[in-house]
Amino acid sequence: MVSALSHPSTDLDAVIFDYNGVIGLQPTTPMWSRLAELAGWHIDDLTHFQTAFWSVREPYDSGEFDDTDFWTAVLGRRPEPALLTRLRAVDTAMWTRTDHRVVALLHQARRADLPMVLLSNAPHPVGDALDASAWRGLMTDALYSARLGMNKPHPDAYRNALAATGVHDPGRVLFIDDRPDNCEAAAQLGLRTLHYTGSPADIEKHLDLRGGRVASSSS
Numbered sequence: 001m002v003s004a005l006s007h008p009s010t011d012l013d014a015v016i017f018d019y020n021g022v023i024g025l026q027p028t029t030p031m032w033s034r035l036a037e038l039a040g041w042h043i044d045d046l047t048h049f050q051t052a053f054w055s056v057r058e059p060y061d062s063g064e065f066d067d068t069d070f071w072t073a074v075l076g077r078r079p080e081p082a083l084l085t086r087l088r089a090v091d092t093a094m095w096t097r098t099d100h101r102v103v104a105l106l107h108q109a110r111r112a113d114l115p116m117v118l119l120s121n122a123p124h125p126v127g128d129a130l131d132a133s134a135w136r137g138l139m140t141d142a143l144y145s146a147r148l149g150m151n152k153p154h155p156d157a158y159r160n161a162l163a164a165t166g167v168h169d170p171g172r173v174l175f176i177d178d179r180p181d182n183c184e185a186a187a188q189l190g191l192r193t194l195h196y197t198g199s200p201a202d203i204e205k206h207l208d209l210r211g212g213r214v215a216s217s218s219s
């Protein structure tokens with residue numbers, strides 16, 4: 001249980017962060033090309049590879065598919081163990097780069113004793129890699145879809161994250177995500193939302209970290 005007096009806020013008691021597209025950077029085209037080539041696609045056929053990749057990503061994110069299930073579905077054949085290991089490693093590395101500007105804000109929020117919880121749609125290998133990252137220790141908790149057994153925007157994903165903040169009132173918790181549908185689902189549960197579009201100043205403004213206190217308005 002987090003006391004409202006445990007940090008300087010009179011308005012905001014916790015923040016729930018999405019990972020990819022907020023803390024994490026989107027993969028570059030060369031990264032996608034490397035994965036596509038490893039999977040046996042021609043480099044000119046990247047769009048087709050990405051379509052195959054995304055068509056079966058949801059069950060991988062939610063933990064319904066394991067690594068073999070996912071890559072068998074993408075490739076249309078079961079990969080050899082050595083190839084599966086490489087595909088998993090390259091895929092995971094694509095999703096674990098961070099925006100240092102946002103990580104700097106996480107440090108500021110931590111110094112302000114603001115509880116922060118990660119809520120990420122991520123398969124097991126990505127969740128495990130994020131748990132091993134240096135900034136992970138700034139978070140009160142990290143919830144990954146594959147471990148929860150459900151993806152955002154399932155309402156129970158947000159309920160689990162809210163419980164992890166230790167705050168009972170969703171109106172005192174800000175949810176930050178780069179996907180509008182994820183924000184809309186959070187808002188329906190009473191959470192405040194910030195649809196993040198890539199400007200760290202928007203996060204800084206909502207947390208009001210420069211003023212030495214934490215405040216937020218609904219958006």
Ligand SMILES: [Mg+2]
Pocket residue numbers: 018019020021022177178179
């Ligand atoms: Mg995202």
